[in-house]
Amino acid sequence: MVERNSEDGRPRGREKFGGFNWGAAFFGWLVATAVSVLLLALVSAIGGPIAGSSFNSGQQAASAAGTIGIVAGIVFLLVLALAYYAGGYVAGRMSRFDGGRQGLGVWIIGLVITILLAVAGALLGSQFNVLSQLSLPTIPNAGSLGIGALVTLVLVLVVTVLAAMAGGKAGRRYHRRVDHAIDA
Template sequence: MRHRQATEGDDSESLRREEYGGFNWGAAFFGWLVAIALTVLLASIAGAIADAAGVSLDIAQSYEQRDAGEIGIATGIGLLVVLMIAYFAGGYVAGRMSRFDGGRQGLGVWLIGLVASAIAVVLGLLFDQKYDIFSRVDLPTIPIPTDTLTSALLIALAAVVVGTLLAAFLGGKMGQRYHTKIDRITA
């Protein structure tokens, strides 16, 4: 923390911004925790709704082959919406916890999520090489050509990265609005 004595010519707003502005790791971390918790909660609710509606993952092979693209697009859009809502809320929490630079706090939430995801992927690959985890798990197979699946996966990954980045940034800006309103009222 930077502490200094105010002089008569200093602007109080710039002093507050210098003192309390910038990136706040604590706010970004707690915003990320909110984003993760909300992702789990919303994904659980979406799964419960899908189960109540009678959507089953045990679809006949011929039906899967006919409508695999439709099922994949619906699932991808649902996942994107869940992640964007969660990262918006995480950015909001981080922006609300910090007085200034709400957008920067939202970007911090996204960055922590990106780093945590990268670590999880690397650990998954390492443990798969050592313990052959993926062969022990009965994962569903998708009857789609690999090149089609790869391009669709890259498009979905780009949508998730950009969507969560924008949502976290906007959430941080919205969280900062509270402090901006208070500053306008008390000025």
């Protein structure tokens, strides 16, 4: 039988083992990163040939660029949501308590690492820019990306934090079921 506190009925170990667990959040972030890489590779392998064979000319592809961009953005958002849900689930499952908090930790670690990589990219500049050496098409007017990029950023942040916290709560559910089974 699980020992419970008399005042709130929660398991006693919560004071000692509850709270934020950096190890669980880190491994959850690793899972989120791995799942996003695998899902993006799968989506690219499936979507690339389909999109490439859908248009007979470059003119058709150019006229459908807006639709292609919106669909790609939605798919990217879904992939990130699934990845952060999986990462939050792992963190919540690794922790005994506070699954939502562990999911939030996964998201925070991902955000901090993304910011660090962006800063490193800005500081190193074009010194290590391999893509500039390739003859790839560029964005016609980078200034027109302002509002769309901001909306996309906010959407990605909100969806991923909610997915990570929901995954953490789902991972914590296992421990709650065990507690109920022991109490019964």
